[in-house]
Amino acid sequence: MTETSLSAAQTLRKTVEARLKVRHAQETRFRAYGLVAIFIALSFLAVLLGRIVTQGYSTFVEYSLTVPVYIDPARVDPADISGANFDLMIADQVLARLGIKDDDFGTQSSKVMDILSNDLGFQLLEKVKASPALIGKTVTVTGPVRADGALYYKGEIKRSTPEDERKLDNAQLGWLDRMKATGMVSSGFNSGFLTRSDSTEPEQAGVWGAIVGSTMMLLVTALLAVPIGVLAATYLEEFAARNRWTDIIEVNINNLAAVPSIVYGLLGLAVFINWLHVPRSSPLLGGLVLALMALPTVIIATRSALKAVPPSIREAALGVGASKTQTVFHHVLPLAMPGVMTGAILSMAHALGETAPLLMIGMVSFVPGVPEGFTGAATVLPVQVFIWENASERAFHERTAGAIMVLLVFMIVMNLAAILLRRRFERRW
Amino acid sequence: MIHQSDEGPGPATPGDAIKIRARGINVFYGAKQALFDVSLDVPEKSVTALIGPSGCGKSTFLRCINRMNDTIAGTRVEGRVELDGEDVNDRSIDPVVLRARVGMVFQKPNPFPKTIYENVAYGPRIHGIATTKPELDAIVEKSLKRAGLWSEVADRLQQPGTGLSGGQQQRLVIARAIAVSPEVILMDEPCSALDPIATARIEELIDELRNQYCIVIVTHSMAQAARVSQKTAFFHMGKLVEAGATGDIFTNPRDGRTQDYITGRFG
Amino acid sequence: MLTWVALLALALFSGATFFAARRKALASVGGRPVGLHSLPGYYGGYVAIWVAIPAALVLLAAAGFGGRLEAGLLRATPAPSVQALDAQQRDVFFDDAVSLSEGRQASESVYEGALKSALDSAVARARHLKSQITYGALASALALACAGAGFAFPRIRPDFRARNRVEGWIAGLFILCSVTAVLTTVGIVGSLIWESWRFFQSVSPIDFLFGMDWDPQIAMRADQYASSGAFGAVPLFIGTFLIMIIAMLVAAPVGLFSAIYLSEYASPLARAVVKPLLEILAGVPTVVYGFFAALTVGPLFREFFNGIGALLIGGGLDGLGQYLSQVQNQMALVAGAVMGVMLIPFVSSLSDDIINAVPQSLRDGSLAMGATRSETVKKVVLPAALPGIMAALLLAVSRAVGETMIVTMAAGLQAKATINPLDTVTTVTVQIVTLLTGDQEFDSPKTLAAFGLGLTLFAVTLTLNIIALRIVQKYREQYD
Numbered sequence A: 001m002t003e004t005s006l007s008a009a010q011t012l013r014k015t016v017e018a019r020l021k022v023r024h025a026q027e028t029r030f031r032a033y034g035l036v037a038i039f040i041a042l043s044f045l046a047v048l049l050g051r052i053v054t055q056g057y058s059t060f061v062e063y064s065l066t067v068p069v070y071i072d073p074a075r076v077d078p079a080d081i082s083g084a085n086f087d088l089m090i091a092d093q094v095l096a097r098l099g100i101k102d103d104d105f106g107t108q109s110s111k112v113m114d115i116l117s118n119d120l121g122f123q124l125l126e127k128v129k130a131s132p133a134l135i136g137k138t139v140t141v142t143g144p145v146r147a148d149g150a151l152y153y154k155g156e157i158k159r160s161t162p163e164d165e166r167k168l169d170n171a172q173l174g175w176l177d178r179m180k181a182t183g184m185v186s187s188g189f190n191s192g193f194l195t196r197s198d199s200t201e202p203e204q205a206g207v208w209g210a211i212v213g214s215t216m217m218l219l220v221t222a223l224l225a226v227p228i229g230v231l232a233a234t235y236l237e238e239f240a241a242r243n244r245w246t247d248i249i250e251v252n253i254n255n256l257a258a259v260p261s262i263v264y265g266l267l268g269l270a271v272f273i274n275w276l277h278v279p280r281s282s283p284l285l286g287g288l289v290l291a292l293m294a295l296p297t298v299i300i301a302t303r304s305a306l307k308a309v310p311p312s313i314r315e316a317a318l319g320v321g322a323s324k325t326q327t328v329f330h331h332v333l334p335l336a337m338p339g340v341m342t343g344a345i346l347s348m349a350h351a352l353g354e355t356a357p358l359l360m361i362g363m364v365s366f367v368p369g370v371p372e373g374f375t376g377a378a379t380v381l382p383v384q385v386f387i388w389e390n391a392s393e394r395a396f397h398e399r400t401a402g403a404i405m406v407l408l409v410f411m412i413v414m415n416l417a418a419i420l421l422r423r424r425f426e427r428r429w
Numbered sequence B: 001m002i003h004q005s006d007e008g009p010g011p012a013t014p015g016d017a018i019k020i021r022a023r024g025i026n027v028f029y030g031a032k033q034a035l036f037d038v039s040l041d042v043p044e045k046s047v048t049a050l051i052g053p054s055g056c057g058k059s060t061f062l063r064c065i066n067r068m069n070d071t072i073a074g075t076r077v078e079g080r081v082e083l084d085g086e087d088v089n090d091r092s093i094d095p096v097v098l099r100a101r102v103g104m105v106f107q108k109p110n111p112f113p114k115t116i117y118e119n120v121a122y123g124p125r126i127h128g129i130a131t132t133k134p135e136l137d138a139i140v141e142k143s144l145k146r147a148g149l150w151s152e153v154a155d156r157l158q159q160p161g162t163g164l165s166g167g168q169q170q171r172l173v174i175a176r177a178i179a180v181s182p183e184v185i186l187m188d189e190p191c192s193a194l195d196p197i198a199t200a201r202i203e204e205l206i207d208e209l210r211n212q213y214c215i216v217i218v219t220h221s222m223a224q225a226a227r228v229s230q231k232t233a234f235f236h237m238g239k240l241v242e243a244g245a246t247g248d249i250f251t252n253p254r255d256g257r258t259q260d261y262i263t264g265r266f267g
Numbered sequence C: 001m002l003t004w005v006a007l008l009a010l011a012l013f014s015g016a017t018f019f020a021a022r023r024k025a026l027a028s029v030g031g032r033p034v035g036l037h038s039l040p041g042y043y044g045g046y047v048a049i050w051v052a053i054p055a056a057l058v059l060l061a062a063a064g065f066g067g068r069l070e071a072g073l074l075r076a077t078p079a080p081s082v083q084a085l086d087a088q089q090r091d092v093f094f095d096d097a098v099s100l101s102e103g104r105q106a107s108e109s110v111y112e113g114a115l116k117s118a119l120d121s122a123v124a125r126a127r128h129l130k131s132q133i134t135y136g137a138l139a140s141a142l143a144l145a146c147a148g149a150g151f152a153f154p155r156i157r158p159d160f161r162a163r164n165r166v167e168g169w170i171a172g173l174f175i176l177c178s179v180t181a182v183l184t185t186v187g188i189v190g191s192l193i194w195e196s197w198r199f200f201q202s203v204s205p206i207d208f209l210f211g212m213d214w215d216p217q218i219a220m221r222a223d224q225y226a227s228s229g230a231f232g233a234v235p236l237f238i239g240t241f242l243i244m245i246i247a248m249l250v251a252a253p254v255g256l257f258s259a260i261y262l263s264e265y266a267s268p269l270a271r272a273v274v275k276p277l278l279e280i281l282a283g284v285p286t287v288v289y290g291f292f293a294a295l296t297v298g299p300l301f302r303e304f305f306n307g308i309g310a311l312l313i314g315g316g317l318d319g320l321g322q323y324l325s326q327v328q329n330q331m332a333l334v335a336g337a338v339m340g341v342m343l344i345p346f347v348s349s350l351s352d353d354i355i356n357a358v359p360q361s362l363r364d365g366s367l368a369m370g371a372t373r374s375e376t377v378k379k380v381v382l383p384a385a386l387p388g389i390m391a392a393l394l395l396a397v398s399r400a401v402g403e404t405m406i407v408t409m410a411a412g413l414q415a416k417a418t419i420n421p422l423d424t425v426t427t428v429t430v431q432i433v434t435l436l437t438g439d440q441e442f443d444s445p446k447t448l449a450a451f452g453l454g455l456t457l458f459a460v461t462l463t464l465n466i467i468a469l470r471i472v473q474k475y476r477e478q479y480d
C-alpha cells in the first residue's frame, strides 16, 4: 500500500515536471504580453505629448522687429490719418536701414511688407491717431515679424529648399538674416500668444479670447451642473424611496453618461437655438449644453461620494434629533464635499476639453476678440485648436500645438487640484 | 515546552512516518510577525488538527506548507518546512509541483464558475495528468465518488458548480483537490460555512480520506477536532503552545492556555 | 442688465424679509425659541421663499421669453405693405425691425417707400413693446414679491409648522433637480425624433437606412428635395463600422492586457505609477488626438505606405505598388488607430474594475491547485470576468461609434462603401458635423439629415449602453 502510493506520488511528480518548462514559458510569455501592452500604451502617451511639445514650443518664441519711424508729414494727412499707408512707411524705413534702394514700382518695399507683420503699421496708426502731434516726429514701434519670417528663423523654412517652392525668396531670407544680425530683430518670449485673440494673421493670433471664452463657458457649466447635480444626487441617494420612478431616473442617468457628446450638440441646436433662441456661439449656450452633458457625471460622482460616508454618521445625527434634511445638509454633505468637489472638478476638466457639441452650436466662427458678455459670440480653447488645425498656413500648425499646450496646462492644473483635494481629505473617519 | 506525541487512538494507527516536518518557522506580513518559531511534525496518513483562537496564525502555518504565502505581496517566511525530507522553500522546488502534491481546501467553498465536470477536471488538465477524454472522465468520476458527491451530481456534470448547495460545493472543491491525487490535503476551516448535516458529511469524508492522504485541518470546533483528528496542535498568538495525540490534548493538556481554550474560557 | 439689477434687488428684499420674519417669530413667543414649532430661521426662510421665488420666476421668464413675445406681438399687426411680402422677406423685415430697435446692425435688405416707413413704425413699436414687456415684468415681479410677503407674514404663529413647509420646498427643489436628467433625455429623444420626422417627410426612411449613395451636397436645390438618392446612409454606416473595428483591434488587446498585467502582476508601486499615467491618456481631449492623427500619424502612415508602394512598383506586385503609392493621409486606418489609442485607457480601466471584482478566493483556489498565474488568469479569472469584459468592450464600441473629433479631423469626407482600411471613408459623426457647420437654412433636408443621422447614432449607442450596463449590473450582483 505504501509502496503503490509512493510510486503514485512519484508518477504525479514526473507528470507535472514534464510539462513544467512549457508552462513556465507560457507564463513568461503571457507576462510579457502584459508588459508590452503597458509599454505600448505609455509610449503612445509619450509620443503624443512629446510630439505636441516639439511642434508647439516654438510658438512661445517670438521674433520682433524694433524700428524707429519718421512720420513724414508729407505722407500723413492729419484730416485722414487712417488713410495713410503706415506699412509702407515702415517698410521704407527698414529698406533704408538695410541700405537698399527701392525701384519705382515699390517691388522691394512690398517684399519687405511680406516679411513684417501689419501689426506694426497698425500700432503706428493707433499711436498717431491718439496724438496727431506725432506727425513729423520719429516714433519707435515694436512688433512681430510675419509668420513666414519667424518660420525661417525657427528653421521651418530652409534655404536649401528650392526658391520657387518656398514662400520667401532668397532676397527676403537675406534681409531677415541681416535684420537679425544688426539687432533690428530680437527674439523673446511670445507673450502676445497668451494676450491676443484670434486673428487671420498667424503671428498676431493668440489664445486669450479662447481662454476667456472657455472660462466663461465653464462658469456657466459649473454654476448649472454642480448645484443641480449635487442636489439630484443627494435626493436620489439620501431621500428618495427605491421605487420604479427612482429606478427609471437612475437607469436614465447611467445611460445619459454614455450618450455621445455630439448628440448633446444636436440637442442644443434643436432646443436651445431653434426653440428657445439662445444666441448662437455664446458662452451661455455652450455652457448650457455642456452642463447637460456634465450633469450625469456630476451626479454619479456625488452619489459615490455620499455612499462613502458611513451610515453611522447619519444614525448619530438622526439619533440626536436632527431632521432628515438637517442630517444631510449639516453632516453628510459636508463630509462628502471633498469627494463631490473632486468629481465636479474632473467633470469640468472634461467639459473644458469637449469640442464636438460646440461645433453644432456655431462656436466654430472666427471671433477676433474676447467675447462681449455671456450672450456674445465666443470661441473656446478646444475649438480654437480645431479652427487653427483647419487653417492652411503652416504657421498655424505650430500655434495649434501651442494652443493644445495651453489647453493641457489648464487640464493638468484642474486634475492636480482634484488629486490634491482627494489626497488632502481622504477618509477622515 | 512543546510536547510531541505521535500515537493516537482512531481506527488506522498512523505510522511513525513523518510527512511534514516544520522547524523554526517565522512568518512576517510586512513588519508584522504572524508566526514565532513554530516547529511541528505532521504524520503520514492521519488527520492533524490545528486549533487556536482567531488570528493566532493557523492559516498562516497552513499556507507555509504549500507556499501560498508567496502569493501575498510583502510576506517573508523563515525556517524549514520539509515534505518527505525536502525543504519546500528550497529553490529547486517549484511551487507548481509542490501545490500539485499538496492540495488545499478553503474556508468558503470556491468552485470555479465552470461546470461541475470542468471544476474537477481542472487540476488534471493543467498538470497534464489526463490526456484523453476517457481518462479524464475516469478521474472525474473517481474523485467525485471519493468525495461522496457522485451520486448527487452524476446526472448534471455539465451544470455550473456554483449552482450546488454550500455543502455540495465544499465536497466538489475537495473532489477538485483530490483529482490530482495529492499527497497532502490542507483544509482551512472547511466546515465553518456549512450547516451541521453538511458538516457531518464532510467529517465522514475526511475520515475516509485519512487512509490515503496526510490531512491537516484548521478548525474552530473542539468537537470536530476531537472527532476527526489523531493529532492536534494548539496555536496561540503566533506560537505553537502544545501538540500531541488528540486524546491527550483534550483529556490531559499540559499547558494552562490549552486547558483554558479547550474548556472555552477564551478564544 | 435690468434683469440682473432687479434680481439683486429681489435678493436683498427677500433677505430683509427673512430677518423680519425671524424677528416676528421670536417676538410671537417673547424671545424664547422653545415656544416655536420650528427653529426661528425656518420662519424667515418660509417668508423669504414666498417673496423671492414667484417674482424671480417672472423676471427670468421675461428675460428668456420677452424677446419672443415682443416679436410675436410685432408680427400680429403687420402693415399692409409688409403683408404683401412673402414669408421669408417678412421674417427678415421683422428681424431687422427688432435689431434696429436694439441699436444693432440690420441685414443688408433695402427698404424703400412704404416699406421704409413701415419699418420705421415697426422699429418704434418694437421699442415700445420692449419697454412695455420689461416694465410690465418688473411691476408684476414687485407685486408678486409684496403679495408673497403679504401671504406668508400673517401665517407666522408659534404653532405654524414652518420647518415642514420649508422642507417641502426643498424637497420640491430636489425633485426638480433629479428630473432634469430625465428632461434631458426627453429633450434629446424629442428633438431627434421631431427633426428626423421632418427629414423623413422628404426622404424615405428606407432610402435613408438602406440607400447606397450619400451625397447631400447635390440635393441642395429645391427641385431636388425629393431626390432622396443622395441620402443613402449605408456608406456612412460602413465607414463608421470600419473605423470602429480598427479602433477596437488596437484598444481591446492593449487595454485588456494592460488591465490584466496591472491587476494580476504589477507591484503596488508600479500600479501607483502606471494607472495615473493611463488616466492622463484618458484625459487628453479628443481634439488633441484629432490634431495628432491629422498632422502626425496621417503623414507618417502615408509616407510609410507610399514608400512600400514605391518599392513594389515595377515588381510582381506592381498593381499593389501603384495603389499604395497613392494612398492619402485620410485613410480609415489613421483615424481608427488613433481612436484605438484613445480607447486604451477606457478599456483598461473598465476591465481593471471588472477583473478586480473577481473574488480573490477563485484565484487562491486555482493557485493552490498548482496553476501558474497565467493559467489562473486564462482559465479562471477571465472566464469569470468574461461577461463584464464583453460589456466593457461594448461600451468602448459605443464610444468609438460616437467619437467625433478624431474622425472629423483625420478621416475623410468621401462616402465610400469600402472595408479597405487604406481607403478614405467618412462616418456618421463626421457627416453630422459637416452638415451642420457653416451657415445654411435650418429647414433644408441637408441639415435635417444630420438629425436623422443623430437619431440613428443615438439609437445604436443607447442600445449598446443599455445592454452593456445590464450585463455589468448582473455581473456585479453575482459577486456581491
Ligand SMILES: Nc1ncnc2c1ncn2[C@@H]1O[C@H](COP(=O)(O)OP(=O)(O)OP(=O)(O)O)[C@@H](O)[C@H]1O
Pocket: B029, B032, B034, B052, B053, B054, B055, B056, B057, B058, B059, B060, B061, B072
Ligand atoms: N495578508 C495578510 N497581511 C497582513 N497580515 C495578515 C495577513 N494574513 C494574516 N495576517 C495576520 O496574521 C495573523 C495570523 O493570521 P491567520 O490568518 O493565520 O490567523 P488564523 O489563526 O487563521 O485566524 P482565523 O481563525 O480567524 O482564521 C493575524 O494577526 C492576521 O491579522
Ligand SMILES: [Mg+2]
Pocket: B058, B059, B060, B188
Ligand atoms: Mg484562518
